[in-house]
Amino acid sequence: MRRLLIITLMLCACSKEYDLHSHDDGAAGAAGGAAGTTGGGGSTAGASGGGAAGTTGAGGAAGATGAGGAATGAGGAAGTTGAGASGTGAGGRGGAAGTGGVAGTTGAAGTGGAVCAPVDVPVAGVKPDILVLLDASASMNRDLNDMACGTTSCGASSKWAQTTAAVNQVVATTDANVNWGLKYFADSGACGVSASVHVPIGPANAAAIANAIQGRTDAMGGVIGNSNTPTRAAEAAAAAYLATITDTSPKFILLATDGLPTCPASGGINGDDSIPAVGAVSDASAAGIATFVLGIGALSTGDTILSALADAGGRPRAASPSYYPVTSAGELTATLNQIVSIARVCRFPLTVPAGHSKDAIDVTGNGTVIPHDASHGNGWDYTDAAHTSIEIFGAPCDRVTDGTITRVSVTFRCPP
Numbered sequence: 001m002r003r004l005l006i007i008t009l010m011l012c013a014c015s016k017e018y019d020l021h022s023h024d025d026g027a028a029g030a031a032g033g034a035a036g037t038t039g040g041g042g043s044t045a046g047a048s049g050g051g052a053a054g055t056t057g058a059g060g061a062a063g064a065t066g067a068g069g070a071a072t073g074a075g076g077a078a079g080t081t082g083a084g085a086s087g088t089g090a091g092g093r094g095g096a097a098g099t100g101g102v103a104g105t106t107g108a109a110g111t112g113g114a115v116c117a118p119v120d121v122p123v124a125g126v127k128p129d130i131l132v133l134l135d136a137s138a139s140m141n142r143d144l145n146d147m148a149c150g151t152t153s154c155g156a157s158s159k160w161a162q163t164t165a166a167v168n169q170v171v172a173t174t175d176a177n178v179n180w181g182l183k184y185f186a187d188s189g190a191c192g193v194s195a196s197v198h199v200p201i202g203p204a205n206a207a208a209i210a211n212a213i214q215g216r217t218d219a220m221g222g223v224i225g226n227s228n229t230p231t232r233a234a235e236a237a238a239a240a241y242l243a244t245i246t247d248t249s250p251k252f253i254l255l256a257t258d259g260l261p262t263c264p265a266s267g268g269i270n271g272d273d274s275i276p277a278v279g280a281v282s283d284a285s286a287a288g289i290a291t292f293v294l295g296i297g298a299l300s301t302g303d304t305i306l307s308a309l310a311d312a313g314g315r316p317r318a319a320s321p322s323y324y325p326v327t328s329a330g331e332l333t334a335t336l337n338q339i340v341s342i343a344r345v346c347r348f349p350l351t352v353p354a355g356h357s358k359d360a361i362d363v364t365g366n367g368t369v370i371p372h373d374a375s376h377g378n379g380w381d382y383t384d385a386a387h388t389s390i391e392i393f394g395a396p397c398d399r400v401t402d403g404t405i406t407r408v409s410v411t412f413r414c415p416p
Contacts, residue, residue, distance in 0.1 A: 116355055116356070116414035116415075117414070118356075118362075118411050118412065118413045118414065119353045119356055119411065119412045120409050120410075120411045121351070121353065121409060121410050121411075121412065122407055122408070122409050123348040123349070123350070123408055123409065123410050124348070125177075125344070125345075125346060125347060125348055125400065125408065126248060126249050126250070126345065126347040126348065126349065126389070127177055127178055127179050127203070127249055127344075128178055128179065128249055128250050128251070128252055128343040128344055128345060129178075129179045129181070129201045129242065129245055129247065129249045129250070129251045129252065130178055130179070130180055130181070130201075130252045130253075130254055130340070130343055131180075131181040131182070131183060131197065131201060131238050131241070131242060131251075131252070131253050131254065132167060132171075132180065132181070132182045132183070132209070132254045132256065133183055133184075133185065133234055133235065133238050133253050133254065133255045133256065134163070134164075134167070134182065134183070134184040134185070134213075134256050135184070135185065135229060135231075135256060135257035135258055135259075135296070136160070136184040136185060136186065136187070136216060136223050136225060136227060137186070137223075137227050137228055137229045137257075137258070137259075138223075138225070138226045138227065138228075139159075139229075139258055139259055140158065140159045140160040140163070140222075140223050140258055140296070141153040141154060141158045141159070141160060141222040141223055142154060142158065142159060142258075142297070143157050143158060143159065143297070144157075144159055144162060144296070144297040144298065144326075144327050144328060144329075145297065145298050145327075146159075146258070146297050146298050146299065152220070152222075153218065153220050153221070153222025153223070154222065155220035155221040155222055156220070156221040158221060158222045158223070159258055159296050159297050160217070160221070160222055160223040161217075161221040161222065162296075162328075162329045162332060163256055163296055163332060164213045164217065165329065165332075166329060166332035166333045166336055167209070167213070167256075167336065168206070168209065168210050168213065169333055170333060170336040170337055170340060171205065171206045171209050171210075172206040172210075173337075174337075174340050175203070175204055175205065175206045176203075176204075177340075177344060178340060178343070178344070179201050179202055179203055179205070179247075179249060180199070180201070180202075180205045180206070180209060181197055181199050181200055181201035181202070181205065181209075182197065182198050182199040182205075182208075182209045182212050182213070183196075183197040183198055183199075183234070183237070183238055183241070184198060184216060185227075185229075185230055185231075185233070185234035186225075186227035186228065186229075186230050186234075186263075189227065190226070190227050190228045190263070190269040191227070191228055191230045191233070191262070191263035191269050192230075193230050193233035193234050193237050194237070195237050195240065195241070196241075197238075197241055198212045199212050201242070201245055228262040228263050228269045228270065229257060229259060229260065229261055229262045229263070230261070230262065230263035230273070231255070231257060231261035231262075231273065231277040231280075231309075232261055232263070232264075232265070232273050232276045232277040232279075232280045233263065233265075233280075235253065235255065235277065235280040235281050235284060235291070236280045236283070236284075238253050238284070239253065239280070239283065239284035239287060239289050242289050243287060243289070248349065248389070250290075250343070250345050250347070251288065251289045251290075252289065252290050252291070252292060252315070252343050253284060253289060253290070253291040253292070253313070254291075254292050254294065254336075254339060255281075255291055255292065255293050255294065255309065255313075256294040256296060257293075257294070257295070257296065257306070258295070258296040258297050258299065259299060259301060259302045260272060260274060260301055260302040260305055261273040261274050261276075261277035261305070264276065274302075274305045274308075277305075277309065278305070278308050278309055278312050279312075281293075281309050281312040281313045282312040282313075284313070285312060285313055285314040290313055290314040290315045291309070291310075291312075291313030291314070291315065292310075292313065292315045292324065292339045292342075292343070293306055293309045293310040293313060293316075293322075293323040293324065294323065294324045294326060294335065294336075294339070295321070295323045295324065295325045295326065296326060296332075297326075297327060298327055299325075303321060306321065306322075306323040307320075307321045307322040307323055308322075309323065310322035310323040310324075315342065324338075324339065341401050341402070344401045345391065345397075346391055346392035346393070346396070346397035346400045346401065346408075347383060347389055347390070347391045348389055348390050348391070348392075348408060348410070349388065349389040350387065350388060350389055350390065350410065352412055353412055355414070355415075356412035356413065356414060356415070357412065357413060357414065357415040357416070358387045358388075358412065359387060359415075360412070360413040360414070360415065360416060361390075361410050361411060361412055361413065362410070362411040362413070363380045363390065363392070363408070363409070363410055363411075364408070364409050364410075364411070365392075365396055365399065365400065365405035365407070365408050365409075366405050366406060366407055367407075367409075370392060370396045370408075373393065373394075376391075376393040376394075377393060377394050378393065378394035378395055378396065379392070379393065379394065379396065380392045380393070380396070381393070390410070392408070
C-alpha cells in the first residue's frame with residue numbers, strides 16, 4: 001500500500017507538468033515533453049536477509065506535443081537505488097518523443113498607403129490693374145511751371161509732353177508686372193466723359209497706350225483739344241469700368257491732373273466741382289478701388305483739393321502734401337515708379353497639388369523661410385478664410401517689390 005501511494009503522487013505531478021506546457025499561441029512549437037519522473041525505490045526485505053531487489057521505477061510520462069515547431073520529449077529519469085540489500089531500481093523508460101507542431105502560417109502583408117511628400121511650388125505674384133486717368137485739359141499745354149508759351153502749346157516742354165513721356169517709359173519697363181489701362185479726360189467737348197476707356201486693362205499694353213497717347217498729341221507735342229477738367233465724372237467712369245474687371249488683381253486709378261476739378265453736374269464748364277470730385281474718389285475707395293493722385297507742375301491753385309482727393313483715395317503720400325507733386329521730367333518718372341512699387345501688392349494665389357493641403361504650407365523667398373504673421377507686420381498670411389491666396393507684408397514684401405527676392409515658393413505639406 002505504501003508503494004502504490006508514492007507512485008500515484010508522482011503521476012499526478014507529471015500530469016500537472018503536462019498541462020502547464022501544452023499551450024502555445026502559434027509562434028514556434030513548444031519545448032519537448034517534460035522529463036519522466038524518477039521511479040520509486042524498491043522496498044527492503046526481512047530484517048535478516050538481504051534487501052529485495054528494488055522495483056522497477058515507473059516510466060516517465062510522455063512528452064507533450066508542441067503546438068508550434070517540433071518538440072522532443074525528454075528522457076525518463078533513471079530509477080533510484082532500492083533501499084534494501086543489493087537490489088537496484090530499474091531505470092525508468094524514456095518519455096515518448098513529442099510530435100512536431102504545425103508551423104504557424106505567415107500573416108498576409110498589409111497593403112501600402114499612398115506616399116505623400118511635401119511639394120515645393122514657385123508662385124507668381126498677382127499683377128495690379130492700374131488705370132491711368134490722364135488730364136487732357138487745355139492747361140496741360142503749359143510748361144511744368146504752369147507758364148503759357150505764347151498763344152500756342154509749349155510743345156515738347158509742355159506738361160502733356162513731359163507727363164506722357166514718363167507714362168510711356170514707366171509702362172514699358174513695368175509691362176510684365178502690371179496690367180495697364182488708359183483713359184484721358186475730357187474725351188468729348190469741354191466736359192464730356194464717356195463710359196469707355198481708351199486702352200482696356202490688360203497685359204503687355206505698352207504699345208497700345210503709346211499709340212492712344214499719340215492719337216491725342218499734336219505735331220508740336222502738346223495735347224489736342226481745349227477741354228476743361230471734369231474730374232468727378234472721369235473718376236466715376238473709371239471706377240465703374242474697373243468694377244467690371246473680374247480678375248483677382250487689386251485695382252487702382254492713377255489720377256494725373258494739374259489743377260482744380262471743373263464741370264459741375266449743375267452745369268457750366270468752368271464752375272468748381274471740387275467737393276463732388278472728392279466724393280467720387282471716396283466712393284471708388286469704398287468699392288475697393290484706391291486712387292493715387294499725381295499733381296503735375298507748379299500748381300497755382302488746387303493744392304488743398306488735390307490733397308483732399310489723395311486722402312479720399314486711400315493711398316496718400318506719407319508726407320505733406322498728401323498727393324504726389326512733380327515739377328520735372330525726372331520727378332515724373334521716379335514718382336510713377338514709386339506708385340507702381342506701392343501698387344504691386346505681394347499677393348500670391350495658391351494652386352494646391354493633388355493629395356496635399358493648402359492649410360499646411362511653408363513660404364520661402366529665395367529659399368529663406370518667411371514666417372507666418374497673422375498681424376500682417378512682417379511675414380505672410382492667408383488673404384481669406386478659404387485660403388485661396390497668401391499675401392506677404394512688411395520687409396519681405398519690400399524685398400519682393402524692389403526685386404531683391406526674385407522667387408517666392410510655397411511648400412505644400414501632407415494633410416495632417
